[in-house]
Amino acid sequence: MTRTLFAWALALLYAHVAFAQFGFFDQMFGGGGGGGQHHNEPQNVPSDSAWYRGNVEKMHCDKYLCPDTLACVHFAHHCPCPFPSIEDKVELAEGHRLCVSRGGFKDGESARKIELARKGLL
Structure with a gap:
């Protein structure tokens, strides 16, 4: 019983580490995982006056x-x-x-x- 419980605990630990590792890479490289940049947040305007000049x-x-x-x-x-x-x-x-x-x-x-x-x- 103890050996089975230990095996399950070890499997859960490995699964958690793998999820954390790949979740980290998703955030770093813009993967589809939860995290990283939120695409529905407003973006800062660029530091370029072309839009203004074009309107003028x-x-x-x-x-x-x-x-x-x-x-x-x-x-x-x-x-x-x-x-x-x-x-x-x-x-x-x-x-x-x-x-x-x-x-x-x-x-x-x-x-x-x-x-x-x-x-x-x-």
Whole structure:
């Protein structure tokens, strides 16, 4: 009885080691076993600007094409912010605009802080 129990235990141990070994190789080499990369997870976008350049080249704008939103406007400072629900747009006197994260401030607070910084008071 003890010898049979020992043989079964040894067989289970070998099966476990073989499964672990081949499961490891499946993960390392992208096999079909459970593990490795999950193909349903979103992938990071590549570090290549070809997609952006391709979209810019397709745009038709006879005025000013905003580089961050691809909006066509009359002047650069008319460009909308990419994330207007969380950014305040501040138009500068030089004909430029800034998009500043609200960061939990009340409405208009970002513009006030930028104006104070421009005056050297902040």
